[in-house]
Amino acid sequence: MTPIAAVTAFALALASSAPVAISQEKRTMDIREPEQLYRGDLVSFPGPWAFQIGRAHVILVSDQDLKDLSDPDRVLNLSLTFDKQEASLRQLCERAQAAGHRTLILAFDHFFSQYRPGQNRPRELTPDMDEYIERIAAISKFAQQYGIGLELSLLSPLELGPAYSKQSGQSGIWLQYRKGYRDPTTGAYAVQMWRQNRWAHNKGVVTVTPTRVRVFAFRESEVSGTSYRVVPPESIVEISDTAIVTPMDGEKPDSPMHRILVRGEGRTDLASHNRILAVQEYRTPEMDYFSPDALPYMKRLLDKYAAAGVKLNGLYADEMHIQQDWNYFGHHDNGEFAMRYVTPSLSRLYAERYGAEYSDLAKYMVYFAYGQEDWASNVTAKDGVMHVFGSSPEDIRRTALFRARYYRLLQDGVTDLFVDAKRYAEKLAGHRLESRAHATWAESPTIDRWRTGSDRMYRHAYEYTSNFVWSNTVHQAASACYDYFKWGDFLTGNGNDHAECGWLDRNYVGLALACSTGILNDVPYSYGAHWGMPDAVSHRRMALVNTFGAAGSPLWGLVQDMQHRDVDVLMLYPMDL
Template identity: 50%
Template sequence: MYKKKIFLIIIICLLSGHLFAQNDTEQLLSFPLQWKFSLPKQYIILTSDQQLLDLMDPDKKINTSLNFEQKYESLREIREKAKKSGSKTVILAFDNFFRQYRKDEGAERKLYPDSDEYIAKIKKISDFLAEYNIGLELSLLSPLELGPAFKRYGGEPGRWVHFKTDLRDPETGKFDMMFWEQLAWSNNKGKINLQRSGVRAFAFKEKRLAGGDFFAVNPDDIIEITSGIELEEWQGTESPDEASFRSRRLRIFHKGDGKLKGYDKVFVVLNYTTPEMDYFSPKALPFLENIMKRYYDAGINLNGLYSDEMHIQQDWSYFSHHDNGQFALRYLSQNMILKYAKRYGAEYSNMDKYMLYFVSGSKPYLKTTRANRNSQIVMGDTSEEINKTFLFRDRYYKLLNHSVVDLFVSAKQYAEKLYNKDLLTRAHATWAQSPTIDDWAMGLLSSSRHRYEYTSNFVWSNTVHQAAAACYDNFKWGEYLTGNGTDHPEGGWSDRNYYGSALACSFGTINKYPNAYNG
């Protein structure tokens, strides 16, 4: 009986927070790794530069709402709340997702983690919290925030390619096609503008294979059209400036020069420059290490790295930036091409034309009833050439996913050596999940409850979109995320989210900190 009383006293003390040293640096109770993520933390989620400026006055209240219930707090109030709860960490990060709950002015960001001004302001906040031995969890190693800084560092920007096929007059060489040119994307780190940086066109011939859904194209028979390409913007179709995703119709055409006779198809590649890193640049890791060193040298007390949605630049719009019903964009920087060709063969050194083998879906220009069927372009008519096509695609996704993860793992390990401690990174990599955020045509029925069985109501899977944003392998991201989790129940139905639960259990089993979350 006496032992039971002692045990109950310990539990009560633990729950009431008395086993935390409130004013000292030493914590009186240690926790197994899997429970460290359950220790209390306070949040300051920014949705504008002005909020960071306001925090320079510790008594000025800012909007800290994380839902439709409005909440205003000052830095001092947050610090006091952290002290009372035994929190040793305050999360301070920018997350555009929460703008929907606030009325902040000024969506454009000018303060980024690499700037001296930003670091000085974070230092001031860090010193204020350090009076109570409270550290910060900051969004420093996020692919979505580092592009402008990398450019100032002398690094190369990101490059995306947008592609489409159409008919070409095999006699004159004329072709005429329409794109939905993409102008702006939005995600949880804000809105970015894309810059059109060129266009290439390739003539080719294809052969329909038995069964009718595979079309063979020999890679050596994809010939670049080097002159005569013209563009026409349809200004009346342009999205309003305030739209989160912006696009317009772009006509790409050729009046014909009589060359490349017999080539009756055209493959057009539209290039975009994006304000993100070239993750394959030899300058990328030194740049990330330099940022972490500057925070360390500034004396900023860092306990963790806010890492929610670690994908590369892409857009929140799930189903509205497609051509012919397919997501036809891929990240493809010059350094990525060099790495792919070095690893898998010099034939891929002109990798733009190989994007043809990502083309799938309908062929609206066909005159048969098969025009609306899903089709796939492959490298030849033999089983080996067909397999080579899918191997090419698989290698592309893995190279992108693994290289981005490895880059940020290396930067995180460097920072942990500087700070001589684990920097916790608990989050998930993607911003959308399959099947709960796939496209389903359910008519008047609730789509959420029907997003699990792949019936004829299924339209399109966002797995393609996620894979293109370096989320092909969520398990690989567990090498960076010390507490890799999943949002798969998002948009789903509560009694059918067993899929997400199973995935979270799998993550939790192999995470460095054996703890995962599900939704």
């Protein structure tokens, strides 16, 4: 063989073997447990067809609900609307068995406490506690007599935390930031901010624990003709030892937040540092999702459920986000959502990937600060001022990339952690676990803010006209749930709730998004839900759902072979903020 022929043969060998190697690696990564295929007397229900199988459900709104359910003959208030519904566990299982159902959904959702007076109390039992597991195991054992497995709200960021923190000493860490003026001569500064005490979401009310306040001095300069302010990273100096924190309205334990004043003076050696950033740190009852201990902890927890004999058919996965408050528009400083999740583990990982200078991300919160110029002596006090690494176009792009990388690391890190835990749960169960839901608790534009006076806001939430105030997209991104596509790695079929609160999806955003996320899913059948509108309007919107094939009427699904309508999507999905 000539040298040229040898090289050619080697190149051809590489060309032919590389795809094989890649495909083998991909097959290894994609190996999953088999689908738990439901077979009736005449037909089976694979993939999206399984969505047509009914499920019994018990939505808990208090610890007492779970305790009462331990008695299979005790009748509980299970109302999900103002129409009262009552049943016992035995009655639910008997009805489910008669209807051919194989799954009982058992999940906690604080949202429905409004329909059950007297049960709106703090929660003490969570799925990562031994007492909770014991009670679930007893319920599962009873349900198995009827051939029924459970769909549990188990692998959810909001459910795992208190026991994790107790065992590991780790927790979630959130940083709240507030920019202010500093007199460069005396070093005097003073800023006010709303210190958080309590958050609430669909898994209940959680206590947020304020810890230390850090203060950073820096210098800034304008980029002419723009709303950018240059803050050289090397100019940021910590001066926390000068800070005095004073409550302004008294320590009110029952209040979800209270006003504090952060003030100080000194460090006159920093004569060019004319601004400060106060950073309030919080500990939250959730996991450090970036800790090397996180996944082993989740696996041990799943082992406990398996050892207790809990039969899992699915994972209840509605609103898969990390700890945050569901208050849409009342959780801000100077009109902006100014909090970010930053644990030491996240900072270390960010620094490993993008540079050692990011090992302490607290001071870099200034590059997230927006529109906090209320101290200014001119009209820029109302500008959407942002901060950048430098004045050149490249510096401005690097700043945007810094923020985008943070959001992507947060979103992907949380999602991948729960995907890995789900795969492990499936191995224990011996089959795939359905987890059908959507990621966010609020959407854009549905839950964005417009000034509409006494008129209902949702009818205006379509165009970004001059009365637009604020977008909740930042809130969702900071809560690791803004990327519907990424959460499709965990969610079965995927879906969205864009047309909620009576928002009519006039431009078909929700339906187009459903088709887009669905076609990329292992089970390519996403939903575009709606609620909060009169029945006559809902009927017409459902006709659109059926037309798009977005998991609408079962009769339409039969005709459409449980598939979306295949159309060109004339919209953009902005991911980077």
